[in-house]
Amino acid sequence: MSTAVAPTTRHTSLGHLTFPRVVRSEWIKFRSLRSTFWTYAIVLxxxxxxxxxxxxxxxxxxxxQMPPSARSSFVMSAASFGLLFGQLAVAVLGVLVISGEYSTGMIRxxxxxxxxxxxVFVAKAIVLFVCSFVVGVVVTAAGYAIAAPVLSGKGLDADFTQxxxxxxxxxxxxxxxxxxFALGLGTILRAAAGGIAAALGVVFLLPxxxxxxxxxxxxEWLKHVPEYLISxxxxxxxxxxxxxxxxxxNVLIVAVWTAVSFVVGAVFLKRRDA
Incomplete structure (x- = not known):
């Protein structure tokens, strides 16, 4: 008497993890963090x-009393003045995105x-970059919409140009x-306190x-160093x-700082135990 064996079905779709699915997973984790909402709310x-x-x-x-060159750019300067504090907020968020997973063990x-x-690291960077980029554009555009009519009433040219x-x-x-950039530092240092201190140190204290x-x-050469700082x-x-x-x-300078931090973070991520 022979025993019939039921055929097993392989759900290959569950085992085939594509990069878009990894990005989607990181997006779900990112939007579920309280720090994400509060950070972007602070920036706004x-x-x-x-x-x-x-x-x-x-x-x-x-x-x-402003010279003509300063008058023409002051409206945009006023619109982006909050960027000084916004960069600190997103730097903290960049560190928390990775250090939080290490502290809870979710990274494993x-x-x-x-x-x-x-x-996983690339997906985190993509989600973080896109969200921070969108928030930065929205906040700066809204700031310009506020500053332009107010300052134009005080005699400044507030025409929207290219x-x-x-x-x-x-x-x-x-x-x-x-x-x-902060995500890379957080990956290198792992600890939230150390990563935040390093990120804020480079962005705010170093200048x-x-x-x-x-x-x-x-x-003489030291006088030109501030020109090459990320901030x-x-x-x-x-x-x-x-x-x-x-x-x-200027784009190249910021990109080089970011690339160095990201690549070093990726190397550390691959070589160290979780």
Missing amino acids: ILGLGITTLVSFSIPESVIG SSFAAVPRRTP GTAWAILGAGLYLGLVSV IIVNIVNSLTDI TAGQALAGGTNADFEPWQ
Whole structure:
């Protein structure tokens, strides 16, 4: 008497994990974090709040004393003034996206599903960049919509030009890249406290330290160091200036900082145990 064996069916669709599915998984995790909502809310509130405060508080007498070159760019500068604080917020978020998984142990589940690890890291970077870019563009565009009518009533030219559009996109690009830069640092250091300290140190404290050293010394090459810092180039992308650099050069500076952090983070992610 023979025993019939029921055929087994392989659900290959469950075992075939594609990169779009990894991205979708990271998006679900990203949007479920409380820190995501609160970080972007802070960027929105601070960005629009500071722009509104600057636009309404600056007197017409000060505007009248501005040179023509400063008058033409001041509207965009006011619209992107909150970027100084927005970059700090998204830098913290970039660190928390990876360090939070290490602290809870969820990173081991991610790597169990995707043993190659790199797709997980790339997917995190894509989700983080796209979300930060969109928020940066929205906040800066809304800031311009607030600053333009207020400052035009005080005698400033607030016409929307091609340069204005590029500055709004540049602000979003910078927030997106600086968040990925912080993601790389968080992956290297793993700990939230260390990653946040490193990210804020590079973005916020490093320019201050370099300027202090420049004021105390007379080293010629050191005077050009601020031009190559990620925050200086990022502010230039949002309509500011950075020496005589062209916009593409400022993009390159920010991209190099981001690429170095991201590549080193990816190497550490592959070589160390979870």
